[in-house]
Amino acid sequence: MTSYGTPRGTSNPWSDLNRPPLNAAALRRAVVVPGALWSDLDVVAATGSTNSDLAAKAASGAPEGTVLVAEEQTSGRGRLDRRWSAPPRSGLFFSVLLRPGGPGGAGLTPVPAHRWGWLPLLTGVAVATALSRAAGVDTALKWPNDLLLTADGEERKTGGILAERVGEDGVVIGIGVNVSLEAGELPVPTATSLALAGAPGTDRDPLLRAVLRSLDDWYGRWREADGDPDRCRLRQTYAAGCATLGRQVRAELPGGRELSGTAVAVDGDGRLVIAGPDGEQAVGAGDVIHLRPTAEE
Template sequence: MTPSDAEDNRWSDLDRPPLNAASLRRALLREGGLWSSLDVVAATGSTNSDLAARADELPEGAVLVAEEQNAARGRLDRRWSAPARSGLFFSVLLKPDEVPVERWGWLPLLTGVAVATGLSQVAGVDTALKWPNDLLVTVGEEERKAGGILVERAGSGAGSAGGGGVVVGVGINVTLREEELPVPTAGSLALAGAGTTDRDPLLRAVLRSLERWYGDWRDADGDPAASRLQETYAAGCATLGRRVRAELPGDRSIEGEAVAVDGDGRLVLATEKGMQEPVGAGDIIHLRPAGTP
């Protein structure tokens, strides 16, 4: 086997076996369930972009998983990458038509709760949530980002007040090694001491958790209090109780203690002037600890 053959062989890294698509379908696709299809591709640019392009033709519950993404995006089109089969990179298509569109802003937070719950159950790793869309794990005594969530409107009704669908993208670093981290502040489940880094049961747990939380939220007409989403998110949100600076467009910023997540999913900052300022996820460029450059 030549070196180039080894690089192309899907079993070249025995610590990172491929996902078993057939087994995942058997476990997750069921009559009356949310998940309607599940596809695993070796590589793509962005699972979010791929699903968004087919949002009108696909039913709710389509799942697309990539072993590798080469044009993955975060909020505000920030780019990131990871070695093939080193994480869980997937998107799902949701169509919460019966939920008032003004409550769809809870979907990134709902996904964060679902992912944290699923990972805790199977990997035994405490996953904290950094508002609005980051997943944090503890490596040594340091809090590091191990994943992120990107939610985008999609479909022919995406530009209107209602209709269309939502593509929810999730990226989780599973077996990323220290020398592979894109930045020193990144982490992975393996570095956090996960009980397992087998991606098949991890993905099953996360998708089952997402199905439960989404179902409860939808049954409550998107009410974050009635579905217990608001209190559960607050309980797992590492941002609350800390002094932060929200950087806004136009070189503006708001600094204060993060004291709550309100009914619209906005982070409420208590400023030194005694004001409580809510900040929406769509309004900020960065959320940083207060006092950092």
């Protein structure tokens, strides 16, 4: 089931001792346990996109809690169909299958679809919590799906989240975190990695375990609350760690429209509320840019 085989044209996974391969068997023993969300975990040497692969598995009936990890993604996808790649074993590149529209354990009922928009934000909270504990870094959240670290005195992106609906009851969530990338390997100048941000913990095995356990915890709370972000304290926790709130932002919206103003809140459906010249408007999709303060500010 798990492959450590080296694809043609790639280097031996042990050729870089600073980037050893993940131990799939140990990971599976640690997270696929009775009572946990995770039902299966597979590690592949390389793939185009873990989200695409796991969506195909979901269509074939894969159960909730299936996890697919890749040591390398050759066609990784972000929001707005952005593409990115990273050196093999330089980060965490994985997807998980959740089925919030189906019955949960212990008699839980399906979560209403209008609350599924919280899943990327929930994942951000879970990842940030895990990185704080396991990597020893403070991770901020940029609405709706970016993970930020401070490096060289500036906020820089170290990871991202992509949620895609599959079928009637499922969502595949892809997570990418730059762990050991060096400056010359960064995809864009505004990116960073755990290593470049001075994280004391960069061993990918415990980092992945911590993220999956944290996601299990937050997803369980959310499901028990029927997806209500206030009952499970998700909205409060997200707001506390969100670097977007209180900032001047520009939202580039579908259809070429733009909205500028102050990000003042996240509403009950996970949308960003922006106060602008025409009052407050809730943004559910788009690209949000943090604007630098003016010299007068």
